[in-house]
Amino acid sequence: MLSNDLKALWDYQAAENELESYERTLMNTETRKKLVHQQQVYKNNQQKLKQLEQESMLLQNKMSGIASQIDTLQKQMQEKKDEINEVSGYDLEDMFLEDVREMIQECEEIKASVEVSKRKIVEIMHRLEKSETEIKETLIKMSNAKKQFDILKEQHAKEVAAGKDDLDRLRANVVQAAKGIEPSLMERYKAIKQHRANPMAKLVGDRCEGCKMQLPSGVLQSLKVEGSIVECENCGRILFVAED
Ligand SMILES: [Zn+2]
Structure with missing residues (x-):
């Protein structure tokens, strides 16, 4: 009775494999690969756009900072000029002339700073222009990727729809195959499935077919016991002894 359970579980694994393999096929079509690629292209450009926008904002901030510096400098210069103009009509003593020279010198320095x-x-404006061009290009790339993505998505949806009957049949097979398997055994199977694609392995000669390891005689002995459920000591798969 329990050994029949293992045969049923073995058949269940086969049904599940068939379903999973078909699901993989549907998920790995050329269309789907292109779809994923376009999605990546879109995301990469989105990332790039964010960087460009940040860079552009920094440049604009920098530019307005410098512009207000120029403002301040020009005001300072105007003040100096006014001072110079004020004294230019006077008959100046040597000491005072020295001061005027200094003022003129300061004016020259301010002018140079401006x-x-x-x-x-x-220079910043050039960089901003370049950045704006790149932003436009990036937006175009994003828009193209989105268009391609939408087309491919529709195509892939059709592929999936075309496979629906087969998928339903394979799913029904899995449900059918699960019937009659003891819940505790199924639980054990599912637990192994967490880390093994195939939780069951055949015994071939004295080896586990899953990991190819030779099994100790004790394990081989216990496999002969009617109704025993034995896991491979090496890979943890449930061992299955085929009838033939
Ligand atoms: Zn093994």
């Missing part, structure tokens, strides 16, 4: 800042702004 020039440097302006060059920086031009």
Whole structure:
């Protein structure tokens, strides 16, 4: 009775394998692979877009920072110029003339700083332009990937729909095969399934077919006991002795 259970479990594993293999086939069509690829392309570009937008924001902040620096510098320069203009009409003593020279010198320095800042702004504007172009390109790539994805998704849905009858039949087989298997045995099978694709393995000669390990004589002995359920000591699979 229990040994029949193992035969039933063996058949169940076969039915489950057939179903899983068919599911894999449906999930690994060329269409599906392309679909996954386009999804990746979209995600990569989305990531890139985020970086570009961040970079662009930083550049804009930097630019307005420099612009306000220029403002301040220009105000300072205007003040200096006003001071110079104010005294330019006077008859100046040597000491005072020295001060004016210093003011002019300061003016020159401010002017030079403004020039440097302006060059920086031009450079940032170039980078912003480049960044904007890249953003546009990235958005186009994303939009193309999305279009491709939608088309492929529809195609794949058709593939899945076409396989539905077969899938239903294979699922029904699995349900059918599960009938009559003791729940405790099924539980054990499912527990092994967590880490083994095939929880059952045939005994071939004195070896477990799952891991090819030679089984100790004690294990071989217990396999001969009617109704015993023995797991391979090495891989943990339930051993199955075929009738023939
Ligand atoms: Zn094994």
